[in-house]
Amino acid sequence: MREAWPFRDVLNRILEETTLTPAARCSAAIEVLADIAARRRPAADALKDWGLSHRFAGSGDRAAIASLVYDALRRRASSAWIMGDDAPRSVLLGSLRLQQGLAAPSIAALLTAERFAPEPLSAEERVRLEQGDLADAPPAIAGDVPEWVLPELESLLGTDLLPELKALARRAPLDIRLNALKQSRDEALPGLAHLAGEPTPFAPQGLRIPIGADGRGPALHVEPEFLDGWYEIQDEGSQLAALLAEPRAGETIVDLCAGGGGKTLALASQTGNGARLIASDDDPRRLAPIHERLRRSGAAAEVRTPRTGRARADVLADLDGTVDRVVVDAPCTGAGTWRRNPDAKWRLRPGSLETRIAEQTAVLDRAARLVRPGGRIVYITCSLLPRENDGALDAFLGRTKGFAVVPARDVVERVLPGLADSVRFTRHGLQMSPARTGTDGFYVANLERRS
Numbered sequence: 342m343r344e345a346w347p348f349r350d351v352l353n354r355i356l357e358e359t360t361l362t363p364a365a366r367c368s369a370a371i372e373v374l375a376d377i378a379a380r381r382r383p384a385a386d387a388l389k390d391w392g393l394s395h396r397f398a399g400s401g402d403r404a405a406i407a408s409l410v411y412d413a414l415r416r417r418a419s420s421a422w423i424m425g426d427d428a429p430r431s432v433l434l435g436s437l438r439l440q441q442g443l444a445a446p447s448i449a450a451l452l453t454a455e456r457f458a459p460e461p462l463s464a465e466e467r468v469r470l471e472q473g474d475l476a477d478a479p480p481a482i483a484g485d486v487p488e489w490v491l492p493e494l495e496s497l498l499g500t501d502l503l504p505e506l507k508a509l510a511r512r513a514p515l516d517i518r519l520n521a522l523k524q525s526r527d528e529a530l531p532g533l534a535h536l537a538g539e540p541t542p543f544a545p546q547g548l549r550i551p552i553g554a555d556g557r558g559p560a561l562h563v564e565p566e567f568l569d570g571w572y573e574i575q576d577e578g579s580q581l582a583a584l585l586a587e588p589r590a591g592e593t594i595v596d597l598c599a600g601g602g603g604k605t606l607a608l609a610s611q612t613g614n615g616a617r618l619i620a621s622d623d624d625p626r627r628l629a630p631i632h633e634r635l636r637r638s639g640a641a642a643e644v645r646t647p648r649t650g651r652a653r654a655d656v657l658a659d660l661d662g663t664v665d666r667v668v669v670d671a672p673c674t675g676a677g678t679w680r681r682n683p684d685a686k687w688r689l690r691p692g693s694l695e696t697r698i699a700e701q702t703a704v705l706d707r708a709a710r711l712v713r714p715g716g717r718i719v720y721i722t723c724s725l726l727p728r729e730n731d732g733a734l735d736a737f738l739g740r741t742k743g744f745a746v747v748p749a750r751d752v753v754e755r756v757l758p759g760l761a762d763s764v765r766f767t768r769h770g771l772q773m774s775p776a777r778t779g780t781d782g783f784y785v786a787n788l789e790r791r792s
């Protein structure tokens with residue numbers, strides 16, 4: 342057994358270093374795009390399967406292929422438009438032009454006739470890459486979203502529709518939140534100088550880490566400082582949403598849809614572990630990673646995990662009517678995160694929006710029973726679709742007595758005055774967006790229980 346170790350290390354190094362040619366990476370990306378289209382499956386699953394069946398590909402290859410695939414999905418409709426065809430190969434070629442800015446000769450040079458390379462460019466493809474443009478493309482094509490969500494988005498974005506959709510089709514930045522339980526941003530910066538991060542525009546503990554031309558950032562999750570809990574990977578919009586929840590030391594706070602704990606950790610950090618923080622989620626599997634994350638970051642929270650099946654009971658029943666702040670980071674379509682999850686926009690169906698709205702009804706009703714008179718519900722989504730934001734609250738306020746909206750402008754002026762000119766204020770809350778705040782499309786509203 343002992344003799345096998347050095348051999349394994351050498352083999353691993355070879356596997357890591359194995360590099361496919363750029364052409365072979367394009368072939369692989371086309372294969373993965375075809376799999377996603379044929380089986381309507383998440384991109385991450387298709388990429389994982391490709392990696393498993395092509396073990397000779399190194400980690401650099403896999404990351405580069407993922408980057409090609411995600412770029413192509415971000416621009417799927419507009420790429421197909423300029424190429425006059427929506428086959429995976431055309432979508433990839435179009436995205437090399439639209440998303441990566443490569444000119445036709447550079448794309449032709451990529452498609453050499455070597456082994457594993459895609460077929461060379463046809464004469465028609467070359468013309469399309471040289472001359473195709475989006476001047477006459479309808480908004481859903483130029484903005485790369487499914488046609489059916491356009492009216493929803495337009496009702497929020499109005500004349501900003503196209504600039505916002507274009508921003509939503511770009512690559513997302515890589516943001517981290519420095520953990521104030523360990524040190525302030527200023528104290529942490531010297532130890533993180535190698536990441537070359539810049540302070541985020543609005544979030545006081547945020548740092549934006551540069552990503553390479555290929556869309557890849559450093560492997561933060563293996564950095565020693567990450568493992569020591571100095572920071573969490575968290576979009577600035579999510580950091581801002583937690584700040585706009587205004588958690589205070591001394592309060593009892595329930596994070597009702599805690600999932601993996603992104604908001605829980607931020608809330609604990611903001612209150613200096615001074616609140617009684619209870620994290621729960623309907624789905625025990627989604628909640629499971631929170632234990633390790635709490636440990637790493639030194640955040641204090643009581644985790645209430647529901648049992649599944651017959652033994653299922655309401656694990657928060659003892660808190661009914663007593664909670665100062667219930668944070669509802671609601672299940673939603675994630676339409677504000679399409680920069681990060683571009684495959685999700687093409688899988689979204691009207692029926693899934695209806696399902697999410699039904700779930701939002703359930704979580705809001707549960708939150709209403711938890712909150713004490715004078716306490717608050719903080720409703721958060723990462724969606725730009727008004728039906729699951731103001732719309733969900735219209736329905737809630739219509740069926741629930743005793744709650745009033747806390748004006749979002751007042752909350753912003755108190756907590757993050759610098760944000761006031763950038764967000765959109767809506768009927769009940771506020772909306773962040775890629776074009777206006779440079780963040781994912783988070784929505785936040787505060788409701789107070791008056792009686």
Ligand SMILES: C[S@@+](CC[C@H](N)C(=O)[O-])C[C@H]1O[C@@H](n2cnc3c(N)ncnc32)[C@H](O)[C@@H]1O
Binds near residue numbers: 600601621703704
């Ligand atoms: C947007 S995710 C939460 C993300 C998490 N708060 C974070 O910051 O990492 C929404 C969560 O709501 C949970 N959920 C859905 N229906 C629920 C319900 N009725 N009660 C509690 N949680 C629910 C889902 O399991 C999912 O984890």
